[in-house]
Amino acid sequence: MGDVIHALPVLATLRKHCLEAEIAWIVKNKFSDLLVGNPGLTEIIPFDNGFLQLIKILRKKKFDVALDLQGLFRSGILTYFSKAGHRIGFSKVNSRELSHIFYNHKVTPPQKTVHIVDKNLSLLEPLGISEYVYDFKIPISAQDLRFAKGFFELKKLVPGRDKIIMLNPGAGWPTKRWPAKNFLRLADKLIKYSNANAKVIMSWGPQEKELIENIKSNMNSRITITPQSTIKQLAAIIKNCDLFVGSDTGPTHLAAALEIPVVGLYGPSDPKRNGPYGTKNIIIQKNIPCASCWKRECDIIDCMKNISVEEVFEACMKLLKKAQSDKGTK
Numbered sequence: 112m113g114d115v116i117h118a119l120p121v122l123a124t125l126r127k128h129c130l131e132a133e134i135a136w137i138v139k140n141k142f143s144d145l146l147v148g149n150p151g152l153t154e155i156i157p158f159d160n161g162f163l164q165l166i167k168i169l170r171k172k173k174f175d176v177a178l179d180l181q182g183l184f185r186s187g188i189l190t191y192f193s194k195a196g197h198r199i200g201f202s203k204v205n206s207r208e209l210s211h212i213f214y215n216h217k218v219t220p221p222q223k224t225v226h227i228v229d230k231n232l233s234l235l236e237p238l239g240i241s242e243y244v245y246d247f248k249i250p251i252s253a254q255d256l257r258f259a260k261g262f263f264e265l266k267k268l269v270p271g272r273d274k275i276i277m278l279n280p281g282a283g284w285p286t287k288r289w290p291a292k293n294f295l296r297l298a299d300k301l302i303k304y305s306n307a308n309a310k311v312i313m314s315w316g317p318q319e320k321e322l323i324e325n326i327k328s329n330m331n332s333r334i335t336i337t338p339q340s341t342i343k344q345l346a347a348i349i350k351n352c353d354l355f356v357g358s359d360t361g362p363t364h365l366a367a368a369l370e371i372p373v374v375g376l377y378g379p380s381d382p383k384r385n386g387p388y389g390t391k392n393i394i395i396q397k398n399i400p401c402a403s404c405w406k407r408e409c410d411i412i413d414c415m416k417n418i419s420v421e422e423v424f425e426a427c428m429k430l431l432k433k434a435q436s437d438k439g440t441k
Contacts, residue, residue: 112342112361115142116247116368117228117388118180119149123246124235126151135172137165137189144342148250169193176238179214180231182206187213199237205230225383247368247388251347258340259347266312266335270351273310274431276301277337277349277366279357280326281319284407286379287358289415291326296420297356298334301427309431312337312352314345314362354430356423358415359385367392372430374423378414379406393426 115138125134135154136146146155156168162185169192177193179186179200187210190198200206200214211217220233232243268275280294298311312335315323327336337348346365349355355366355373359380367373367387375387377396381403386394396402397417404414 112142112145113359113364113385114181115145116249116361116364118231119247119249119368120228120243120245121178121180121231121235122149122151123244123248124232124240124242127244128238128240128242135174137186142342145249147343148252149248150250151248165189166192178234179210180234182208182210184208184210186210190214197237199234201230201234226386226388227384228388230384249343249346249365249368251343251350255341255343255347258344259351262338262348263351268310268312268335272308274308274354275310275312275352276354276356276427277312277314277352279314279355279360279362281314281316281322282358282360284379286406286409286412286415287360289358289376289418291322292329293418293420293423294356295326295330295334297423297427299331300420300424302333304424311335312348314348316362353434354427356427363387372434374426374430376415376418376423378402378412378418379404379409381405391430393430395422395426 133153134151135156136152137156137158138146140157140159143155143157146152158165169189174193174195176197177190177195179190182201187200190200191213197216198214199216199218200210202217202219203211205219216237218234218236220230224230224233263270278294278298280291282288301309301311313326314337323336345362346369349366349371350369352371355363355371357363358376363373363375364387367389370391373387373392375382375392375394377394382394382396395418397414399414402414
């Protein structure tokens with residue numbers, strides 16, 4: 112999910128500079144909902160149709176340009192077999208695996224370019240595009256907004272009156288997860304000591320049912336669990352929140368794209384490259400030798416365990432106060 116979100120400014124920039132172009136996006140079905148309704152796209156091509164079938168589809172389309180924003184071996188192959196005249200991707204030093212061998216335009220982002228959003232945009236250089244549009248457009252339908260409204264009404268939560276804080280304890284890698292007990296302690300502090308009429312909700316994804324059930328068995332009744340939802344339904348709920356707390360995972364980047372203030376908890380991944388994009392956010396990462404190791408497995412995970420509840424709480428208070436101050440000056 113995060114990879115798709117981080118590529119959205121490329122789509123917005125292409126559409127601004129190529130008004131008449133037909134633009135297609137290859138994406139896994141489970142993330143295609145993020146792109147449905149995006150006015151910059153002509154077509155969404157699902158990745159889950161089988162590799163050979165997908166290659167046949169690409170050849171029939173006769174694309175002029177193929178941009179590989181993923182930088183993986185499989186995405187590089189698809190770029191190559193698209194038979195596009197211009198196959199653009201990252202150079203060897205910036206690509207993952209061996210994807211660079213499939214491009215005829217290899218881009219090395221400027222040294223000062225660190226975040227993946229900016230790296231992705233640098234891939235437009237071979238097309239002569241250097242003026243970028245930082246638009247993370249995620250269209251949310253009226254139906255999805257009704258879903259969120261129904262959830263808030265059922266749980267007697269009132270966006271705008273209540274300070275609604277979403278905590279997201281899950282993550283794709285076990286090493287990215289802040290201990291579940293810390294999320295429970297943080298929720299207690301936010302509810303008891305925030306002085307902001309805080310209401311805490313917890314979100315979870317399809318692969319995190321066991322995690323959220325374990326949390327539910329240990330939490331107090333004042334924490335609300337979000338219902339099972341689609342990505343756009345989750346986005347509609349997040350859009351009504353005042354603050355989001357999570358690690359390097361899809362919903363964190365979704366919240367940042369929706370311009371909700373984020374407290375990002377980072378350990379094995381590098382927040383300079385993969386942090387929530389924008390200026391409304393606070394990133395917490397411990398200064399230890401193994402930070403940003405990119406390991407999916409670890410017996411210690413001190414990088415996440417050493418992040419204290421107190422410092423996360425203080426970051427939350429800082430962002431809530433800033434939002435209140437900004438609101439008062441408007």
